[in-house]
Amino acid sequence: MNLETSLSAQASVRRGVAGLLDPTSRRFGSRLTRAINIAFIAVGLLGVILASDTGVVPGQSLLVAVPLAAFVVEYLVRLWVIPDMWIGRGESASRVRWTWVTSGRGLVDLMGAILMPAAWAAGVPTAEAEMFGVLWVFKLARYSQGLAVLWRVIRLEAEPLVGVLFAFLVVLLCAAVLAHLLEGAAQPAAFGTVPEALWWTIVTLTTTGYGDATPVTLPGRMLAGLVMMCGIIVFALWAGILATGFSQEMRRRAFLKTWDLVARVPLFQNVGVTVIADVAQRLRVREVGAGSVVVRRGEVGDCMYFIVNGDVEVQATPATSFHLKDGDFFGELALITGAPRSATVVATTASQLLMLDIADFRDLAARYPDLTAAIHREAERRMSRGPDKD
Numbered sequence: 001m002n003l004e005t006s007l008s009a010q011a012s013v014r015r016g017v018a019g020l021l022d023p024t025s026r027r028f029g030s031r032l033t034r035a036i037n038i039a040f041i042a043v044g045l046l047g048v049i050l051a052s053d054t055g056v057v058p059g060q061s062l063l064v065a066v067p068l069a070a071f072v073v074e075y076l077v078r079l080w081v082i083p084d085m086w087i088g089r090g091e092s093a094s095r096v097r098w099t100w101v102t103s104g105r106g107l108v109d110l111m112g113a114i115l116m117p118a119a120w121a122a123g124v125p126t127a128e129a130e131m132f133g134v135l136w137v138f139k140l141a142r143y144s145q146g147l148a149v150l151w152r153v154i155r156l157e158a159e160p161l162v163g164v165l166f167a168f169l170v171v172l173l174c175a176a177v178l179a180h181l182l183e184g185a186a187q188p189a190a191f192g193t194v195p196e197a198l199w200w201t202i203v204t205l206t207t208t209g210y211g212d213a214t215p216v217t218l219p220g221r222m223l224a225g226l227v228m229m230c231g232i233i234v235f236a237l238w239a240g241i242l243a244t245g246f247s248q249e250m251r252r253r254a255f256l257k258t259w260d261l262v263a264r265v266p267l268f269q270n271v272g273v274t275v276i277a278d279v280a281q282r283l284r285v286r287e288v289g290a291g292s293v294v295v296r297r298g299e300v301g302d303c304m305y306f307i308v309n310g311d312v313e314v315q316a317t318p319a320t321s322f323h324l325k326d327g328d329f330f331g332e333l334a335l336i337t338g339a340p341r342s343a344t345v346v347a348t349t350a351s352q353l354l355m356l357d358i359a360d361f362r363d364l365a366a367r368y369p370d371l372t373a374a375i376h377r378e379a380e381r382r383m384s385r386g387p388d389k390d
Contacts, residue, residue: 017077018084023142034143037074040067041136048133051126064130068116071136075113108138149253153245164237168205171234175227176201182220187213205231258283261308261354266327267374275368282360286353294345294353301334301341303357310351315344323348332375335361 019025020033047063078085082100083093100106112135119129141147154161176197183191190213191197200213204227215221259280262268268276283306288294294305294312306329314330315321324330334341335358356364365372 014081015084018081040070043067044133044136051130072113075109112136149249153249157241157245160241168234171230178223183215186216207231265306283354286355288347288351290349292347295341297341297344299341303355304331306354308352311349313346313348
């Protein structure tokens with residue numbers, strides 16, 4: 001029994017630590033852990049930057065050593081709790097740990113923890129060994145949604161990106177050979193061999209233009225102009241592919257987030273997947289803090305709201321007010337009747353709302369009569385009892 005109690009307590013502690021290391025958790029302990037870890041990364045990177053000049057900051061080595069010790073401990077702790085963080089895999093704890101160790105994030109954490117001590121042990125000078133600390137910057141990817149989105153976009157758009165890369169290499173090689181043939185006799189130091197001409201071609205194709213090697217013959221200058229235009233086209237294609245993919249990925253994530261919120265509202269739970277998908281594309285998430293005024297009496301009603309979570313107070317008259325909670329909605333009367341807002345609504349707690357503007361409301365009314373009929377019935381019920389919720 002004591003052994004079972006000990007194992008249960010250990011599992012409870014491990015789950016608690018896993019919650020603290022969860023990069024998506026909004027609990028205070030998790031947010032504090034993230035802030036401390038980011039602070040260690042920032043201090044460590046500062047130490048790496050100053051590693052080549054130990055006289056700038058007294059005790060500069062501590063700026064690297066302390067974060068390194070923290071990251072070693074962090075790696076071991078993550079290795080211990082990872083079975084509780086990767087829920088639902090249906091694998092043994094050892095298998096989950098191995099999967100994490102060989103994953104991208106696991107390898108980043110591992111290299112950030114062992115490369116510097118390994119370099120010290122191999123006799124590498126301290127200043128040079130501390131340069132491995134630059135790998136700590138990749139640990140920030142765990143806390144950056146933007147970097148995660150960018151990596152997903154690169155993977156999804158790998159085929160067109162590789163296609164443009166192939167075009168880049170073709171232009172690079174052909175231009176280097178032509179530059180060697182056209183300029184090699186006039187400038188043997190810069191264009192005497194194809195490898196030497198490659199440097200000029202890369203600088204020109206990327207439109208960097210260092211100016212250390214420039215064509216002097218007319219054909220060479222014509223080639224340079226063509227290479228510059230090809231470089232602009234290639235990088236414009238890369239930028240266009242990434243920008244389009246990034247935009248689509250952000251819309252997809254926003255849609256999935258809104259879908260999840262819409263599905264929590266009781267009004268939408270029995271309307272079917274098709275309706276939820278259509279509604280999710282139209283609703284906009286709005287988060288308000290406690291004490292924020294959502295709508296004011298007398299304003300023109302141009303949208304209605306659904307409460308995903310939180311609490312709002314509807315001030316129908318100076319002497320009459322009531323509260324709405326998760327799953328309720330308000331603001332629909334102004335859309336139905338066209339009259340100004342008849343009540344002021346104030347968030348009493350931090351609340352997450354879904355906003356539907358009047359144009360989308362009317363379009364949904366035409367497309368889904370059953371859905372709008374439910375909203376109308378609620379509006380009629382409110383009007384029949386006296387003070388409304390608008």
